[in-house]
Amino acid sequence: MARLMVLGLLKLKPMSGYEIQQILLKSHSDEWAGILPGSIYHALKKMEKEKLVEIDSIEQTGNRSKAIYKITEQGEVAFHDLLIESFQVSSVHLPSNLYTGLSFIEHLEKEQIVHSLKIQLVLLEQQLHQQKLGIKEKRKYMPLDPVTEMLFENVFQQYELQLQLIKNLIAHYEGL
Incomplete structure (x- = not known):
């Protein structure tokens, strides 16, 4: 689920891991999507190795720098496949x-x-x-x-x- 969410958000615009995390936390999407906020960075690094996302730019703020990620063409294909798959699994999860x-x-x-x-x-x-x-x-x-x-x-x-x-x-x- 984290992969679909991250790729979907990056389709909207290039973002940092922190920005993705904040969107999920502020909208409480992390709760219903079952995504731990800390897993965003792990997902980004893994998808970067798989060439689904890449660094678009590095922003400097004082002594800190943050990577801004964007979705790649391979990421677009993966997003599409994950999106289709999301509709094909049971949507009911019993307590x-x-x-x-x-x-x-x-x-x-x-x-x-x-x-x-x-x-x-x-x-x-x-x-x-x-x-x-x-x-x-x-x-x-x-x-x-x-x-x-x-x-x-x-x-x-x-x-x-x-x-x-x-x-x-x-x-x-x-x-x-």
């Missing part, structure tokens, strides 16, 4: 940790279950809030096309669906 835990929930006391589910509820609410801040941040930098708007709406709905399950589980176990 396997939660589902596995629920399979053995009878081994916990009711209070432990409710407490743990409330922690999950707070975590999901915080993540949803961050995602909503992310779309606001992204709108500051660029107008969002209808597909991106749909993508964010789907992310919000996924969180809402999961939140409802957790709330129902809490109500169920508090009612026992």
